Amino acid sequence: MRRALLPGLLLLVLAASALAAADKVIPMPADHAFATLKPGPGVEVTRQQCVSCHSTDYIVMQPRGSAKQWDGVVTKMIKVFGAPVNDQDAKTIVEYLATQYGN
């Protein structure tokens, strides 16, 4: 009797723990390739620094702009959004963006 019950009980326990683990779980799709950064000097630094917080579509969709616009954007990411980017990398990123996404 006890033996017969055991598998059923186990199943119940397993089902209950599966329910308790999470009621909803979704996978996070990978960044889409449509917004891959254009090649050019500084592209690797730009990609590495920016993608720790957001996909590159946030960059490529923006209106084309001068070095002043991109300096403003990078400064905002560092000063306002607290992106941990050092001065040297920030300079490289601004130059890359102004060259590849300039007007």
Next chain:
Amino acid sequence: MSDLCRRDAMKRLARFGALAAAGGLVGPGGPALAQDDPVLAGRPLVRYPEKTDLILLTSRPPQLETPMKYFDRAITPNEAFFVRYHVFPIPLEVDLATWRLRVTGRVDRPLELTLEDLKTKFPRAAVTAVNQCSGNSRGRFSPRVLGGQWGDGAMGNAEWVGARLKDVLAAAGVRQGAVQATFDGLDKPAFASVPDFVKSLDITRIMDDPDILIAYQMNGAPLPMLNGYPARLVVPGWYATYWVKNLSEIEVIDTVFEKFWMRPGYRIPDNACGCVAPGTAPARTVPINRMTVRSFTASPGPGTRVPAGRPVVLKGIAFDGGYGIQEVQISTDGGALWCRADLGADLGRYSFREWSATWTPSQPGTARVMVRAFNRIGESQGREALWNPAGYLRNVIEQVDLQVG
């Protein structure tokens, strides 16, 4: 088309005519053909969890736009509802055994509510309301502005069911001197230095408005994760920035909350139009709030070929910031003659209002269908787009071009 037509005042017409002649102006709205739409060009359709094919704006944090074909009806299906997150990582897992909605701060009885508590300890309330991103249509601003370059699909309309926020705050007992409540969700930035997405509302606004909900049901089903499972704030009439998703914390405070997403984020010029001269900065700003009047034609879609001499049914939706839509008009002659469309069922003053109209194109060639709405206090849409540096409040008269013949 209905015979309830009227001609616009000559002054406005003359102004439009002069503008069109001067600047090669195509018309007041965005580009009228989908395939020519520079905002949507190159953006793939993607399918995220619990979602159907949506137009990708950004992968991470995800921003997904609803195709316009869904706006031929009042209710936007959950799977087609747009998605907009602010910080990464986003919540990918919720365990109801441990999920709690905490109510803290200047209250007599801090609360830790389970989803079951929300469903059983508070009266169940329902509202059908439009959820529209502040920056919907930002991609159409001219001169262009930085930010998410949305087309027009960062909006949707659903029946929301939940507990009234005022009932939850009353249960906690808001103390004398409380000024605002702040709202935080499960989305937490990767770095502590990144401002967490937290929004605030005035306590007086909350206690005066029985339609502000903590919603746990959307169109009769639990919320999709990407739309705020297990519960989100619903602030009917106000832009989606206040509708905090995956809600987990409410704090009652005795000050005006001014962290990043309330200031300097999500601000509009402090004047009647929320606008400034293009390319200029406002002297003073206020938090964005009530939505402006908008209307769209969803069917037939841009570029559709329709036969000359045969009636075509035009369909779309209109909405405003909570006064309710009074009238929708269409023009097929460039905005001289406007004819009243038929309105669909009234699902409440915060809802999309369906409209339809029958039109018989006479001449082969490109025909432009323009649509505008009026709400119950007479607010409407302009022929020229208003501008502000953040790309908010867009509500210019929209149009689609159809190919006749």
